[in-house]
Amino acid sequence: MRGGRFDVGGQAVIVTGASSGLGRIMAGGFAGAGCGVVISARREDELAAVADEIAGAGGHVAVEAHDVSDPASAEALVARCRTEFGRLDGVVLNAGIATAMPAEDEDMDAFVRVVDVNLNAQMRLASVAARAMIDAGSGGWMLLMSSILGKRAGTGAGVAAYVASKGAVEMLTRELARQWAPHGIRVNALAPGYFPTAMNATMVSGPGRLEAMIAKIPMGRAGQPEELVGPALFLASPAAAYVTGTSLALDGGMDAW
Numbered sequence: 171m172r173g174g175r176f177d178v179g180g181q182a183v184i185v186t187g188a189s190s191g192l193g194r195i196m197a198g199g200f201a202g203a204g205c206g207v208v209i210s211a212r213r214e215d216e217l218a219a220v221a222d223e224i225a226g227a228g229g230h231v232a233v234e235a236h237d238v239s240d241p242a243s244a245e246a247l248v249a250r251c252r253t254e255f256g257r258l259d260g261v262v263l264n265a266g267i268a269t270a271m272p273a274e275d276e277d278m279d280a281f282v283r284v285v286d287v288n289l290n291a292q293m294r295l296a297s298v299a300a301r302a303m304i305d306a307g308s309g310g311w312m313l314l315m316s317s318i319l320g321k322r323a324g325t326g327a328g329v330a331a332y333v334a335s336k337g338a339v340e341m342l343t344r345e346l347a348r349q350w351a352p353h354g355i356r357v358n359a360l361a362p363g364y365f366p367t368a369m370n371a372t373m374v375s376g377p378g379r380l381e382a383m384i385a386k387i388p389m390g391r392a393g394q395p396e397e398l399v400g401p402a403l404f405l406a407s408p409a410a411a412y413v414t415g416t417s418l419a420l421d422g423g424m425d426a427w
């Protein structure tokens with residue numbers, strides 16, 4: 171309902187990692203709910219396809235292709251959102267990568283890269299966005315992208331870099347929420363369980379691996395990417411006005427088990 175507690179219409183939102191998977195779905199979800207969205211990732215062709223989809227459905231979208239580990243990307247994204255839509259209400263810090271290897275053979279260059287993309291880049295964009303929100307006196311919100319693997323250890327293949335980065339995102343969410351609450355900026359995290367995307371395709375390929383993954387989910391099925399949209403919109407809406415510093419598990423009950 172327009173103007174209701176769950177209405178996010180008219181907001182301007184940045185979504186990173188919007189070229190595929192969960193980011194692509196969330197960008198479409200925010201646009202479908204009436205937000206202007208700035209979508210970002212590295213692959214320009216994929217971003218163009220997402221933008222076409224959104225615009226074709228009547229949504230407002232702007233494309234900014236960047237590598238989030240480029241320090242200049244944060245300023246560019248915030249500036250584009252403000253010039254395109256005249257405001258900045260929210261940021262979905264979704265871009266992420268993962269590696270899989272035994273920790274005793276950890277490739278430290280790859281480890282550093284995972285932490286840089288999954289943690290440092292989120293911090294950089296959150297900081298630049300918060301500065302813009304504080305200067306505007308407008309308040310706002312942020313959604314950091316955590317994971318079930320930010321709350322507990324992995325299973326199967328070794329994911330030391332990934333769990334380290336996502337565990338840090340869990341604590342960063344709390345600290346940023348504490349620091350920016352006086353400015354009216356709410357900071358929460360989404361912690362998905364298993365949603366089939368490009369990122370985890372190899373993890374479940376091979377005999378019995380998908381079944382083993384599903385067996386760990388009390389609801390007995392993978393999440394559908396669309397199932398992220400409702401919780402994300404809720405956390406962006408006035409209905410969540412008193413919700414900050416939390417990490418919402420979206421995992422069919424995995425974290426409860």
Ligand SMILES: NC(=O)c1ccc[n+]([C@@H]2O[C@H](COP(=O)([O-])OP(=O)(O)OC[C@H]3O[C@@H](n4cnc5c(N)ncnc54)[C@H](OP(=O)(O)O)[C@@H]3O)[C@@H](O)[C@H]2O)c1
Pocket residue numbers: 186187188189190191192193210211212213214216236237238239264265266267287315316317318361362363364365366367368369370
């Ligand atoms: N799928 C799951 O079950 C699951 C569970 C828990 C958490 N998550 C989290 O959800 C987020 C999205 O993952 P996904 O599953 O949707 O995977 P995905 O389909 O592989 O999407 C990852 C996105 O991040 C972007 N990205 C990666 N590195 C980047 C960089 N250096 N600069 C800019 N963009 C970059 C990719 O775009 P480009 O390649 O075009 O740059 C892509 O749009 C990640 O943070 C992930 O950790 C996913």
